[in-house]
Amino acid sequence: MTFAATVLTIYPAMFPGPLGLALAGRALAEGRWSLATVDIRDHAEDRHRSVDDTPAGGGPGMVMRADVLARAIDAADGALPRLLMSPRGHRFDQAFACELAEGPGVTLVCGRFEGVDERIIARRDLVEVSVGDYVLSGGEVAALAVLDAVVRLLPGVMGNAASAGEESFTDGLLEHPQYTRPAVWEGLAIPHPLTSGDHARIAAWRRTERERLTKARRPDLIGDR
CATH class of the missing domain: 3.40.1280.10 (SPOUT methyltransferase, trefoil knot domain)
Known part of the structure; x- marks a missing residue:
């Protein structure tokens, strides 16, 4: 429908x-x-x-x-x-x-x-x-x-429906930082966990960053949890 x-x-x-x-x-x-x-x-x-x-x-x-x-x-x-x-x-x-x-x-x-x-x-x-x-x-x-x-949340609208799962506010936290190529830009490198190939490590890094950003920028969201 x-x-x-x-x-x-x-x-x-x-x-x-x-x-x-x-x-x-x-x-x-x-x-x-x-x-x-x-x-x-x-x-x-x-x-x-x-x-x-x-x-x-x-x-x-x-x-x-x-x-x-x-x-x-x-x-x-x-x-x-x-x-x-x-x-x-x-x-x-x-x-x-x-x-x-x-x-x-x-x-x-x-x-x-x-x-x-x-x-x-x-x-x-x-x-x-x-x-x-x-x-x-x-x-x-x-x-x-x-x-x-x-x-954007309706079925079939987003090319990758899984994208919505890690967005800000989905589970009460802000989204983690995002990076893409080049690997080093103006002296800044992509954080090593993201290039390690270790999925558990990547997930842990993203979770830590989400919690850090939420605490720093939207502590009210932490209070609602």
Whole structure:
């Protein structure tokens, strides 16, 4: 069954964007996954195609309207999980990506302005998801990141499926350093264990390096173990 992704946005031209290239693009062309966009403005009912209004209670910026968003969401596949890209959402991580990749697909709602009317989150069962502790101009870039992380995990997308087994976050550790030819470059040699031909030694070196890098750069991951 093909993994189906639907993106709700006021900027449908941003898709597929980078998802039309490299691994994701090839998989899209091969039909391993599908991508559809819903232009939220198509579901506005005024001549200006308005999707937002001033925030209740006052304040700066604009808020996306629940009624317009609801019509856009209802036009998408209601059987798929619905994620709202939001800086206050649950952290998107590798485990989340794996969970989505094992499912039939996902609907991604891209907010803009100051955010969306809170009522749409409750009434349409949206799960808020964050790709990091920062604020973007809108949810589109976050949606691209989520889909890129998920699509590469779909069956047949990566040339060597085993590649995913040693990547960062797969087992709670960062990935070990990588090397390739030339054997010596600008006076720096490939670490000897990697050229020893001893598979047990190579595995031990990689594990040690993964633990060292994780402790130095992401000690929070060690704390989660």
